[in-house]
Amino acid sequence: MAAVLELATFDPMAPVAARIVDRWDESHDTFSLRLEPPEGKFDFAPGQFNMLYVFGTGEVAISISGPSSEPGVLTHTIRGVGSVTYALRRLRPGDVIGLRGPFGNAWPVDRAEGHDVVVVAGGIGLAPLRPAIYHLLANRERYGRVVLVYGARSPGDLLYTAELQEWRSRFDMDVLVTVDNADREWRGSVGVVTKLIGRAPFDPHNAMALVCGPEIMMRFTGRELVTRGVGESMVYLSTERNMKCAIGVCGHCQYGSKFVCRDGPIFRYDEVGELLEIREV
Amino acid sequence: MSDIEQQLREHPFARGFTEEQMARLRECVEGEMAVEEDEFIFRAGGRAERLYLVTDGEVALEIHSPGRPPGIVQTVAGGEVLGWSWFFEPYRWAFDARAITPTRVIAVDGRQMRECADADRDLGFLLLKRMAQVLVDRLQATRLQLLDVYGSRT
Numbered sequence: 001m002a003a004v005l006e007l008a009t010f011d012p013m014a015p016v017a018a019r020i021v022d023r024w025d026e027s028h029d030t031f032s033l034r035l036e037p038p039e040g041k042f043d044f045a046p047g048q049f050n051m052l053y054v055f056g057t058g059e060v061a062i063s064i065s066g067p068s069s070e071p072g073v074l075t076h077t078i079r080g081v082g083s084v085t086y087a088l089r090r091l092r093p094g095d096v097i098g099l100r101g102p103f104g105n106a107w108p109v110d111r112a113e114g115h116d117v118v119v120v121a122g123g124i125g126l127a128p129l130r131p132a133i134y135h136l137l138a139n140r141e142r143y144g145r146v147v148l149v150y151g152a153r154s155p156g157d158l159l160y161t162a163e164l165q166e167w168r169s170r171f172d173m174d175v176l177v178t179v180d181n182a183d184r185e186w187r188g189s190v191g192v193v194t195k196l197i198g199r200a201p202f203d204p205h206n207a208m209a210l211v212c213g214p215e216i217m218m219r220f221t222g223r224e225l226v227t228r229g230v231g232e233s234m235v236y237l238s239t240e241r242n243m244k245c246a247i248g249v250c251g252h253c254q255y256g257s258k259f260v261c262r263d264g265p266i267f268r269y270d271e272v273g274e275l276l277e278i279r280e281v
Numbered sequence: 282m283s284d285i286e287q288q289l290r291e292h293p294f295a296r297g298f299t300e301e302q303m304a305r306l307r308e309c310v311e312g313e314m315a316v317e318e319d320e321f322i323f324r325a326g327g328r329a330e331r332l333y334l335v336t337d338g339e340v341a342l343e344i345h346s347p348g349r350p351p352g353i354v355q356t357v358a359g360g361e362v363l364g365w366s367w368f369f370e371p372y373r374w375a376f377d378a379r380a381i382t383p384t385r386v387i388a389v390d391g392r393q394m395r396e397c398a399d400a401d402r403d404l405g406f407l408l409l410k411r412m413a414q415v416l417v418d419r420l421q422a423t424r425l426q427l428l429d430v431y432g433s434r435t
Binding site (some may be wrong): 013059122123124151152153157178180181182183184186187188189190191192196198199212216217220 | 339350356358359421432
């Protein structure tokens, strides 16, 4: 009876109010918001996203970037690229936004158990991968080698720099970072992220790859991973399309025969690899 | 087997070489070089007389222009080939190569290598394919960098 009542009252299209409790800049154009979860807690799985609604401006799909093991903390990392994200950027602690979610499927962290895990992130693509990294590290004994390969536009565009440093200092994780452009102040790699895959220490025949970034980057990364010997069904990509309803009704995020919001956003490479090559999709 | 020969065999550049081709390559090796951090291996405009096989560390390819700080075009790490200008006329380096970490390279005499390639067309074709692969990889990487994929919405 209670379940029926819950079904009757739950409306996935109706946002609930969520207060911003903290806000900080991650880079010159990217910031994070920490929200007070409605009813004090918010359960989600790594890789899922929420719809954030700025009253009077609009709604946007944003991945959850904080740890799923702490349901009392709800963090989103956002890059200012459009009217809604610019409006989100202007908000301050104490302001209230609308929240719907969580939506979408999750990174297959359970299926990855027993395997090496290669996390390949490009730009703000690190944000939806971060909850998966937290999970891998919190359950470190369940996985083989854990490698993060991260590419960004420039050193100033790198996200979570303190955490990158912390992860880099761990003995049970390898972190490879590259940027597309740099001056001499930068002491690390320069070049595209795909180039680092060949340097990453993992067994391609026993590895799972979790990939998120611009679609072009994912297309080349997918090819490179498969060329290196990673099985197509072991490569997972988090895709992005313009999402509106987030429940597979409106059709805005149609991706071939799938809806990104309902069937994704995470797909196996053997499911969507060909779609990545089709310009009309 | 000497240490340098072992490193040559393990380097991806020499993968698939026959014993005879490996012997030719070995004859052209000048030696192994240890390069300090921030030390230049070559500079733009200089004569490109060597092929460098990076075995450890990382090297930045840099371009400089007056009044501006040098920009890093790309970095080359262990297992990769540093420089192709030794293979193509006019045999001049196009960029500076500066080690950004302590680095080890195997230096190969470029002129001697070219002579070997001219004398042994099978080896020449193999070298051409290897250098073409290096060029293709760098060209594709450069195109992706030029696209500025992280500059647009992800």
